[in-house]
Amino acid sequence: MMTAAAVRNTGRQTVVEVPEVADPSAVAPKDARELSRLFFDRLAVLEEGTPEYQHARNTLIEMNMSLVRYAAGRFRSRGPEEMEDIVQVGMIGLIKAIDRFKLSREVEFTSFAVPYIVGEIKRFFRDTSWAVHVPRRLQEARVQLARATEELRSRMGRTPTAKELAELMSLTEDEVIEARLASNGYSASSLDAAINSSEDGESVLADFIGVEDATLGLVEDFNSLAPLIAALSERERQILHWRFVEELTQAEIGARLGCSQMHVSRLLSRTLTRLREGLLAQ
Missing domain, CATH: 1.10.10.10 (Winged helix-like DNA-binding domain superfamily/Winged helix DNA-binding domain)
Structure with a gap:
């Protein structure tokens, strides 16, 4: 049940009395946009840390969870298990947007919040998707390398050389080679991963990895x-x-x-x- 908002002048300041929202998470997106303005007006005059402030802030978060679900929908291909993590990360972006939004910006909160939410999700992928951490410039170079390789392969009918990729990407050959090496860090295989061998039957990857001979260092x-x-x-x-x-x-x-x-x-x-x-x- 929602009651109409009211504005009350106490003589010293204008107090915005917001409606009571029984279930903020059930508010339709269209209604959430209108109600959000009222709650942001309320936050502007409340002292941060008070119960009233926290109540208004929490209501805003719950009312706008549909924005997180909308942004997370762009990443459905990640699978149901990872989607739970994506939504949780998106909520962090929503909270940051609420804490930084000001009505004086004269923009809709939805337009302000979605880039925060999507940015937080992309940051999550950048920091966790790689099996080995590599610099951001190499992560970006990997994407460019994949596109350039596919373009040249379809055009030339063969795998392009590092020199040909460097010319297309406006990079040096060394930078292309570095990006190729960095791509190896995107995914990793478990040492217990099964490998089929015609001679020995089924083996694991660890069986084919050598160990360092400590005595080699003593030769010199x-x-x-x-x-x-x-x-x-x-x-x-x-x-x-x-x-x-x-x-x-x-x-x-x-x-x-x-x-x-x-x-x-x-x-x-x-x-x-x-x-x-x-x-x-x-």
Whole structure:
């Protein structure tokens, strides 16, 4: 049930008394446009944070939810599950529009709000649709690249080269290649994704991904260390062999050499210091 709006002059300010709306979400879009003006008039004279202000603001939000549904309808192809997220994001745009709208703009609230709602939805896609975050310029370049590739492919009957794409897009070849690489970040496959193999039956993607061999990083160190070890005395090389190849304790090495564990420790320390300094000097 809605009652007519009234304007009351208290002597100090004009107070707009808005109608009571039993179910704001059920208000028809045409009626919502008219009522919204009254509620915006009300917000203009209320103190932010008061219960009356919050009530007027919440009523505006609920009355204009049809704008969110209208804007979200443009993205129906995303599927029913993602549509729920789209509507939620669109509501954020609606709330921002309500908080920033002023009647003095002399534009319809619907014209003001829809770009906010659509912009918030597009921002959501830009920030969440990519499996790997890439700069916005590369996201935009990906769209241009797809259009240019399709245009040249239909015109030439083959896949265009980077040079041909660069000429059409007014970019350098390096920028086209960068956009191509960035396109790989739009979607990702799970490592558990099934891959059919004629030899092994069904495998998963992880089976075909190699792992980094940690010992490869030691090859350069070994090559640099070899001449330094060769320059050591026979005794020093033997101690290193016992300690790091046979993995004997210092006490066991001392027993073989006929000296104390402490003496072996000093010999090892001195030898390792020489090798370390030799590597740093290269």
